[in-house]
Amino acid sequence: MIFINNKITDVYFNLSLEEYIFEKFKKDDIFIIWRNEPSVIIGKHQNLPQEVNMKYCYDNKIKIARRISGGGTVFHDFGNVNYSYITDSTGDTTTDFKECLKPMYRVLKNLGIDISISERNDFRINDKKICGHSQFVRKKRILHHGCILFDANLQDLRLSLDVKNRKFICNCAKSVPSKVTNIKEICNFGFDSKKFLKKIENEIYNNFDKISLYELSDEDIEKTQKLSEEKYSKKDWIYGQSPKSKLILDENFGILDVNFGKITETYGDEILKNFIGNYIETGEILSVINEKKLIVEKNYLIEKLINM
Numbered sequence: 001m002i003f004i005n006n007k008i009t010d011v012y013f014n015l016s017l018e019e020y021i022f023e024k025f026k027k028d029d030i031f032i033i034w035r036n037e038p039s040v041i042i043g044k045h046q047n048l049p050q051e052v053n054m055k056y057c058y059d060n061k062i063k064i065a066r067r068i069s070g071g072g073t074v075f076h077d078f079g080n081v082n083y084s085y086i087t088d089s090t091g092d093t094t095t096d097f098k099e100c101l102k103p104m105y106r107v108l109k110n111l112g113i114d115i116s117i118s119e120r121n122d123f124r125i126n127d128k129k130i131c132g133h134s135q136f137v138r139k140k141r142i143l144h145h146g147c148i149l150f151d152a153n154l155q156d157l158r159l160s161l162d163v164k165n166r167k168f169i170c171n172c173a174k175s176v177p178s179k180v181t182n183i184k185e186i187c188n189f190g191f192d193s194k195k196f197l198k199k200i201e202n203e204i205y206n207n208f209d210k211i212s213l214y215e216l217s218d219e220d221i222e223k224t225q226k227l228s229e230e231k232y233s234k235k236d237w238i239y240g241q242s243p244k245s246k247l248i249l250d251e252n253f254g255i256l257d258v259n260f261g262k263i264t265e266t267y268g269d270e271i272l273k274n275f276i277g278n279y280i281e282t283g284e285i286l287s288v289i290n291e292k293k294l295i296v297e298k299n300y301l302i303e304k305l306i307n308m
Helices: 011-024 054-059 092-108 154-160 184-185 193-207 218-232 270-275 284-291 301-304
Strands: 002-005 030-034 037-040 063-067 074-076 078-086 123-125 128-138 142-150 166-172 245-250 256-257 262-268
Touching: 002 193, 011 030, 011 037, 011 063, 011 078, 011 092, 011 142, 011 218, 030 193, 054 074, 054 078, 054 284, 074 078, 074 154, 074 245, 078 193, 092 123, 092 128, 092 142, 123 184, 128 184, 184 193, 184 301, 245 301, 256 270, 270 284, 270 301, 284 301
Parallel strands: 002 030, 037 063
Antiparallel strands: 030 078, 037 074, 078 142, 123 128, 128 142, 166 245, 245 256, 256 262
């Protein structure tokens, strides 16, 4: 088992690192622990505007990212501990998922945390979710990962994922809402997330045989940063991978066709045509408004678009 304690907290770098390590090590089992700055990460096949309160993220400097695995949208901050487990596939998806849950399940149990595994393969305490999981499979190798809520900002979590009253027509993977809680609160732990991370690290060493610590080389960091710059931080990956959809701002006066994350046609109020060719992304929408001197207060459709 190769163990990597990744101290970098940039979300785009860390998602890139998972893919880079997945491709670099073809046979070894790998375990990575890491934390992210405040960020929202959507599943590969999700329609971003349908999952994320982009305006809240924009106002609160919460980054938005897309990962290579499926599943639903998650919130990360420094109160989370994230982990990645890379191993060989058995060829059976259900078996793989359950086997990949076991290492971290044992670690948390050994720390005195009374967790259970739900039918959706979440870790729960008293029927509240404390960790969700997803995985990516390629060439008989699995990248399995989870995000553990230890002392996360649950208000930021709730508001960054608050997308009620949005109407889309879209064939895509949708998140399943769950009640969540922090381990620190429910277990009355008196230490912070850094100490929790260290406790997890110690348990990993105690639970696995023949663990070797791997330090990222300058080459590893350089290649990961290149992948981050060329893929994970790019709008055409984050927004442009969203499936084709129709956004309905108003049944009669505001319907938008959206392809690869960009508005391609509008129906209804002519003012919406100003946004054709742009991503549904708060910064771009505000730029169009400023450049074309559109009056927001006089058009509720633009207000809706801004507040996506």
